[in-house]
Amino acid sequence: MSLNVSNLRVYYQTLKGDVKALDGVTFDIRDGEIAGIVGESGCGKSTLSNSLITLRLPMKFVGGYVSLDGNELPLQDHKKMGGFRYKKISIIPQYAMNALNPTVKLRRLISDLLNCHGVGYDEILPELNRRLDVVNLDRAVLDMYPVELSGGMKQRAVMVISTLLNPSLLIADEITSALDVSTQRAVAEMIVEFRDKILVKSVIFVTHDISILYQIADSIIIMYAGKLVERAGTEIIINKPIHPYTEMLISSLPEVGVYHNDKRLKGIPGKPPQLLSPPPGCRFKERCPQAFEKCKEEPPMIEIEPNHWVACWRVK
Numbered sequence: 305m306s307l308n309v310s311n312l313r314v315y316y317q318t319l320k321g322d323v324k325a326l327d328g329v330t331f332d333i334r335d336g337e338i339a340g341i342v343g344e345s346g347c348g349k350s351t352l353s354n355s356l357i358t359l360r361l362p363m364k365f366v367g368g369y370v371s372l373d374g375n376e377l378p379l380q381d382h383k384k385m386g387g388f389r390y391k392k393i394s395i396i397p398q399y400a401m402n403a404l405n406p407t408v409k410l411r412r413l414i415s416d417l418l419n420c421h422g423v424g425y426d427e428i429l430p431e432l433n434r435r436l437d438v439v440n441l442d443r444a445v446l447d448m449y450p451v452e453l454s455g456g457m458k459q460r461a462v463m464v465i466s467t468l469l470n471p472s473l474l475i476a477d478e479i480t481s482a483l484d485v486s487t488q489r490a491v492a493e494m495i496v497e498f499r500d501k502i503l504v505k506s507v508i509f510v511t512h513d514i515s516i517l518y519q520i521a522d523s524i525i526i527m528y529a530g531k532l533v534e535r536a537g538t539e540i541i542i543n544k545p546i547h548p549y550t551e552m553l554i555s556s557l558p559e560v561g562v563y564h565n566d567k568r569l570k571g572i573p574g575k576p577p578q579l580l581s582p583p584p585g586c587r588f589k590e591r592c593p594q595a596f597e598k599c600k601e602e603p604p605m606i607e608i609e610p611n612h613w614v615a616c617w618r619v620k
C-alpha cells in the first residue's frame with residue numbers, strides 16, 4: 305500500500321472559529337494507482353492535497369494518521385516533513401503555471417531546487433533530458449524563461465520538475481483546469497505515462513472534471529463538505545454510483561450526443577453547508593432527495609463490496 309490516510313482532521317483557524325475543512329477522512333492508495341478526488345468547490349480537495357505536503361497556518365492538524373510506504377508522515381512537523389517533500393511526495397499545485405519564477409531560466413531554477421535536496425544538476429541531466437522528451441518538450445526550454453513558454457508547456461515543465469526524483473506519491477491539484485481541451489487531454493495522458501513508466505508510484509489527481517478521471521483514474525474518491533461520501537473503482541463510480549450525492553453529480557454531467565432540448569441537465573439544487581459550523585449527521589441531508597430521520601446521525605463509511613465504500617444510511 306502506497307498511501308494510508310486514517311481519520312485525518314485538518315481545520316483552518318479563523319477569528320470566527322475553526323473551519324472544519326477535512327473532518328475525518330480515511331482512504332488508501334495502492335502502488336501504481338491513480339486516484340481521482342472530486343467534489344464541489346470548497347469541499348476540501350486542496351486542503352487534503354496541501355496537508356500531505358505543507359501543513360501550515362492557518363491550517364491546524366487536529367488528528368489522524370497518514371503513512372506513505374509504511375512510514376508515518378509527520379504532518380504536524382514542517383521541518384521533519386522536509387525529508388519527504390519533493391523526494392517522496394511531490395505536488396503539481398493548482399497554479400503551477402504561475403509557480404515558476406519568471407525571471408529565472410528553467411536550467412537555473414531546476415539546478416537550485418536539486419541543490420536544496422542535495423542532488424547535483426549534472427548527475428540528473430541525462431534523466432532530465434529523457435523526461436523532457438517524454439512530455440514532448442524541446443530540450444531548448446532549459447535555456448528559456450518561464451514567460452517564454454505557453455500555458456501547456458509550463459504545465460509540462462512543472463510536471464517534469466516535480467517528478468525528477470521519482471516521488472512515491474504525486475499530487476496533481478487541478479492541473480488541467482486552465483488548459484484548453486486538447487492540452488488537458490495531453491497533460492492527463494502524461495500523468496498516466498509517468499505512472500506506467502514508474503517515474504511516480506501512485507497519483508492523487510484532484511479535479512472538478514469527472515470526464516478526465518474517466519480517462520485516466522483507476523479509482524475515484526467523492527468528497528462532500530470535508531468528508532468522503534463514496535470511493536470505488538472508476539467504472540463503478542461512473543456507472544453504478546450508490547451515494548445520492550455521487551448519483552446526482554454523475555447525472556449532472558452532459559452526455560455525448562444528447563441535445564439539451566432532449567434532456568435538461570439537472571445540477572444539484574442547494575448549497576453545501578458552511579464548514580465553520582457544519583450540521584450534525586450526514587452533511588448532504590439538506591440537499592438529499594432520499595434523506596430520512598436516520599440521517600440526523602452521522603453515517604459510517606462501510607465497504608458494500610470489495611473496494612467500494614459508501615457513507616449513507618440508505619445503504620444496507
Ligand SMILES: Nc1ncnc2c1ncn2[C@@H]1O[C@H](COP(=O)(O)OP(=O)(O)OP(=O)(O)O)[C@@H](O)[C@H]1O
Pocket residue numbers: 316317318323325343344345346347348349350351352362579
Ligand atoms: N486560508 C483559509 N482560511 C479559512 N478557511 C479556508 C482557508 N482555505 C480554505 N478554507 C475553507 O476550507 C474549505 C475547503 O477549502 P478547499 O480549498 O480545500 O476546497 P476545494 O475543494 O479545494 O475548493 P476548490 O475546488 O474551489 O479549489 C472551504 O470551506 C474553504 O472556504
